[in-house]
């Protein structure tokens with residue numbers, strides 16, 4: 001049986017090269033403004049944490065240079081903070097805000113988040129705060145620079161770089177992966193679309209609101225259809241349909257159920273109230289039966305498919321003209 005050594009995660013730096021403080025790859029900077037120097041305050045030898053004395057004027061330093069990808073991410077963080085000044089205000093200082101948001105974006109890069117996903121998660125003040133809260137710390141802890149400053153980790157060398165972007169995170173003792181993934185899960189929960197579309201209960205009733213024909217309503221995820229759809233039965237004639245011995249049994253959407261509650265029963269007045277509310281027209285100047293001939297969706301001779309919008313089976317523009 002042969003023993004295999006784990007693949008090296010670092011390479012020595014060549015002359016004129018610096019490691020990227022984020023992903024760790026060797027970089028040959030094109031200008032001095034790309035360089036960033038960090039002071040090393042102590043060293044962790046794996047067993048003891050030795051802090052250098054602050055009175056020592058010559059604390060060791062390490063100089064790094066952002067690679068093009070990580071520089072772009074850093075600049076993206078700055079642009080986002082410029083566009084969302086409230087975020088900086090909450091974090092107290094521009095430097096802290098930039099460091100933390102850059103760290104959060106670095107975390108997303110480690111997790112291979114797509115540009116569209118990054119855009120979605122940074123689209124508002126609230127989303128930025130959620131992102132920073134959940135991913136800044138594990139993102140910063142993922143960076144190459146965190147191996148050196150403020151405290152040098154065991155076994156790291158300032159004259160080395162990562163073999164490829166973020167390869168230092170595959171060190172056996174690197175523990176940032178789980179906390180990054182936990183943070184990301186937290187961000188996804190906080191930014192998920194918390195609502196879903198609910199159709200009426202599938203119990204053989206008509207597949208839309210009996211009155212307005214709406215096919216589904218928006219409700220928080222996990223809501224039961226029976227909690228938002230109101231079960232009713234009514235004579236077809238009450239809904240403007242032909243007289244018939246069999247009653248209509250089915251569901252009302254929340255708006256039509258409200259109209260029914262206000263009017264006391266399902267009938268022309270409730271239908272009118274629902275339609276006018278949908279059209280955002282006040283009812284005050286109307287007689288109770290101004291809209292003669294209004295027929296509820298389920299009372300039509302052939303109702304057809306329910307619709308994405310209420311009252312699609314009625315010529316609402318004609319109604320507007322009538323009331324105009």
Ligand SMILES: [Zn+2]
Pocket residue numbers: 020021022023024025066067068069070071165
């Ligand atoms: Zn980089």
Ligand SMILES: [Zn+2]
Pocket residue numbers: 209210211212213214252253254255256257274310
């Ligand atoms: Zn309805």
